[in-house]
Amino acid sequence: DVKVTQSSRYLVKRTGEKVFLECVQDMDHENMFWYRQDPGLGLRLIYFSYDVKMKEKGDIPEGYSVSREKKERFSLILESASTNQTSMYLCASSRSPGTSGTTLETQYFGPGTRLLVL
Amino acid sequence: GDSVTQMEGPVTLSEEAFLTINCTYTATGYPSLFWYVQYPGEGLQLLLKATKADDKGSNKGFEATYRKETTSFHLEKGSVQVSDSAVYFCALRKFYRNEKLTFGTGTRLTIIP
Numbered sequence: 286d287v288k289v290t291q292s293s294r295y296l297v298k299r300t301g302e303k304v305f306l307e308c309v310q311d312m313d314h315e316n317m318f319w320y321r322q323d324p325g326l327g328l329r330l331i332y333f334s335y336d337v338k339m340k341e342k343g344d345i346p347e348g349y350s351v352s353r354e355k356k357e358r359f360s361l362i363l364e365s366a367s368t369n370q371t372s373m374y375l376c377a378s379s380r381s382p383g384t385s386g387t388t389l390e391t392q393y394f395g396p397g398t399r400l401l402v403l
Numbered sequence: 404g405d406s407v408t409q410m411e412g413p414v415t416l417s418e419e420a421f422l423t424i425n426c427t428y429t430a431t432g433y434p435s436l437f438w439y440v441q442y443p444g445e446g447l448q449l450l451l452k453a454t455k456a457d458d459k460g461s462n463k464g465f466e467a468t469y470r471k472e473t474t475s476f477h478l479e480k481g482s483v484q485v486s487d488s489a490v491y492f493c494a495l496r497k498f499y500r501n502e503k504l505t506f507g508t509g510t511r512l513t514i515i516p
Contacts, residue, residue, distance in 0.1 A: 289446070318503075318504075320506075325508055326508060327407075327409075327492060327506040327507055327508040327509050328447075328492065328504075328506040328509075329506075330503060330504075333503065343503075375446055375447065377447075391449050391452075392447075392449070392504060394439075394446035394447040394448070395446050396444070396445055396446045397445075397446050
């Protein structure tokens with residue numbers, strides 16, 4: 286089974302702190318994604334990466350950065366946390382189109398990290 | 404741009420009731436359509452999908468049919484169970500190298516015994 290793990294289930298940080306959220310997948314997937322989930326807004330894409338050291342902005346990248354130094358790991362960084370970044374953060378991974386297998390269109394999600402910024 | 408509109412929740416039903424959660428989309432081209440489910444305390448799981456018009460996705464008693472003429476992908480189940488209580492997300496994907504998904508806002512479903 287595909288497994289996507291996130292470093293923390295719950296985090297409490299203070300305004301202005303630098304925050305790192307880590308995500309690891311064990312299926313050699315090319316694509317990795319960071320979303321935030323807020324009530325009434327659904328999931329919104331922050332950043333994604335389709336290869337090591339490659340990244341692209343999603344719909345709401347402001348206030349965030351990412352790092353992908355290894356294929357299995359995708360980190361989300363809040364350079365200076367603010368209260369409006371209190372949210373649930375979800376990581377996902379998927380195989381790229383053109384590779385073999387039956388999981389071409391499935392994104393696999395981690396359990397989420399609930400971040401509270403005080 | 405692309406968007407997904409979902410039925411507003413929350414939805415509360417009695418066990419064995421019939422379920423419909425509406426989903427409509429706006430997109431150019433021919434997107435693939437998905438329903439994801441999020442059980443309490445967990446991440447999202449793919450429930451079902453359809454990749455072209457008139458396809459029917461099905462899983463765990465849930466069904467949804469890709470209707471291009473009405474740009475809809477409504478989720479249905481004939482007899483819900485307490486274990487179906489979760490948040491349901493409709494999503495679309497257009498072909499990009501990165502398989503970017505666009506999600507609806509989610510519908511919280513609660514089933515009472």
